[in-house]
Amino acid sequence: MKKASKLCMAFYALMIFLNLLPLIPTSLKGIMGLFFITISAVRIGYRDGLITATLWIVLGYINVVFNINVDYRYTMTNMFLGTGLYFFIAHYLGKTTEELKKKNVQLKNEIKTGEKIQTDLKNKVTVIQSLMDTIPSPIFFKDLDCLYIGCNQAYEEAIGVKEKDIIGKSPYDIYDVELADIYNKIDHELLANADVQKLVYETVVTYADGSVRNIILNKGIFTDERGKPMGIVGVFTDITDKKEIEILKQDVVEKKRIIDEILEQEKIKTEFFSNISHELRTPLNVLLGSIQLLERYSEDDIYGSSQGKVMRNVSIMKQNGYRMLRLVNNLIDITKMDASAFEIHLRNYDVVSIVEEIALSVSSYMESKGLQLVFDTEVEEKIIACDEEKIERIMLNLLSNAVKFTPTGGTVFVGIYQQEDSLLIKVEDDGIGIPSEKQEEIFKRFCQIKDLFSRQHEGSGIGLNIVKALVEMHEGTISVESQINKGTTFTIQLPIKTVEEEAAACKSLSKQDLVEKISVEFSDIYTTSSLSIENKALEKYID
Incomplete structure (x- = not known):
């Protein structure tokens, strides 16, 4: 501050000295005045510019008054003209300078503010980047x-x-x-x-x-x-880990499902073998009982007088022999199917004739059981590629089930229809029916619907599984529709196609073969009462 005051005093002293110096011409002093006013207005400020202009004008009048090397007329003219010029320059330059100074200060403040904002922004960006990096x-x-x-x-x-x-x-x-x-x-x-x-x-x-x-x-x-x-x-x-966890969870669920299925299969197999044991034991007991009775007849030498009883025992032995044969055949077949060794031999047969002959062959048997068989076909003849023996087995199995689960007085219906490129064979009864939730299970191996089986409704639980396999080997399908206490309908759908061979075969079953097959398939259909009566008669005779 002191240094600035000294410079200011020196400036004004120099200005006074030069203005009052006689050696300097008046015209030059006018130019010097403009110079000092400009310097003062620009460097110091508006007020100092006006002071400098006033001081320079006063010094000019002093020169005139004291006649310091001046031309009075010329000097006065310049003084009047210069006064306005001096004040104009001082005012203009001073104001302009002050405006520039204000704008300069404002600009500096804005620059500082901008620098602060930039610094804050940079800090914020650094913080955000640091946060993002975490x-x-x-x-x-x-x-x-x-x-x-x-x-x-x-x-x-x-x-x-x-x-x-x-x-x-x-x-x-x-x-x-x-x-x-x-x-x-x-x-x-x-x-x-x-x-x-x-x-x-x-x-x-x-x-x-x-x-x-x-x-x-x-x-x-x-x-x-x-x-x-x-x-x-x-x-x-x-989400890789999450996906892997989900896969592991699914794998665990799938493995648990497989384990549950295995356990369920083991349970079913256990029940199956228990049932098989019963299925084998029952006919064996009957066979042994009949043999013992025959031995007694032989010992007592009463064959001639008890020929009827002997024949009944022979019939019982034969029926139970067929029953055991049927069971063994089924077990052998499912073993072959598991080993992919079961084959069918396709030839061109009139399947309508095969189904009709089987239906008519069992009609008399059904009548003896108090049932009515109805056969109907919309197709008189249809040659398709099939295995005659397997078709016979399919039909006999379905018919034996219908007989087994249909009460006396009921009706079994067999129908044949054509549907586009397929042949439909239906076996329908009005028996006890199958629960809806169990209808898919009946085709599974070893499956038995517990509520349906009693001493009067026995079975191994593999018959329908074999039937389904045989139908599928013909590239067909089998389905079931049933209502409790209203009956059951099995529908077989076979493709209508033929195989290349010299001539279409249409053979008739020999009576003896058909009778034996019917006897085998129907061997497990008998009533407890009939066996009881027969056994009582035998026991009475032995006693």
Whole structure:
């Protein structure tokens, strides 16, 4: 401050000295006045400029008054003209200088404010970047041209590229073309659709370490304070571990299901073998009882007088022999099926004739059981490729089931129909029926519907499984419809096609063969009462 005051005093002293110096011409002093006023107004300020102008004018009048080397007329003229000029220059330059100083101060303040804002912004960016780097999920930013403008440390580690190396790059510079096409398409769709602010989709990404990760990619638009879109932000959410856990859970559930199925199969097998034991024991006991009675007849030598009783025992032995044969045949067949050694031999037969002959052959047997058999066909003849023996077995099994589960006075219906390229064979009864929840299970091996089986309704639980297998070997299907206490309908659908051979075969079953097959398939149909009566008669005779 003192230094400035000294300079100011020296400035004014110099100005006074030069103005009062006689050696300097008046014209030069006028120019010098302009110089000093300009310097004062520009360097010091508006007020000092006016003071300098006033002082210079006063010094001019002093020169005139004291006649210091001046031309009075010329000097007075210049003084009047100069006074206005001096004050104008002092006023203009002073005001202008002060305005410039104010603007300069304002500019300096704005620069300081801008520097502070920039520093704060830089600090905020540093904080945000630090926070982003602590986030384990990879994050990236793109501009409106879909070029990268930044990312966090997790993204750097994921793709194996530093942030400075991805800025200004596109997805094609980082990912393979196929994945880059997907990303680029989604980015442009997001930017083009103003109604969509966020997109979420699942993708697979190969990380820099070679690991393949399942990713949920969230992409959204980020905007400025006015809501104008600035670019795209994307966040990776790694769900690989979650997926693996889900797979493990599914695997555990699947293994548990398999274990439960195995346990259920083991339970079914245990029940099956228990039932098989009963199925074998029952006819064996009957056979042994009949043999013992025959031995007694032989010992007592009463064959001649008890011929009727002997024949009844022979019939019982034969029926139970057939029953055991049927069971053994079924066991052998399922063993062959498991070993893929069971074969069918297709030839061209009139399947209508086969089914009709079987139905008519068992009609008398059904009548003896108090049942009525109704046969109807819409097709008089249909040659198809089939195995005659297996068709016979299928029909006899279904008919024996119908007889077994239909009460006295009931009706069994057999019908044949053509449906486009298929032949339908229906076996329908009005028996006890099958619960709806059990209808799919009856075709499973070893399956028996417990509520349906009693001493009067016995079976091994493998007959329908074999029937289904035989139908499928003919490239057909079998289905069931049933209602409790209303009856059951089995529908077989066989394709109408033939095989190449010299001539279509249409043979008739020999009576003896058919009788034996019927006897085998129907061997387990008998009543407890009939056996009881027979046994009582035998026991009475022995006693």
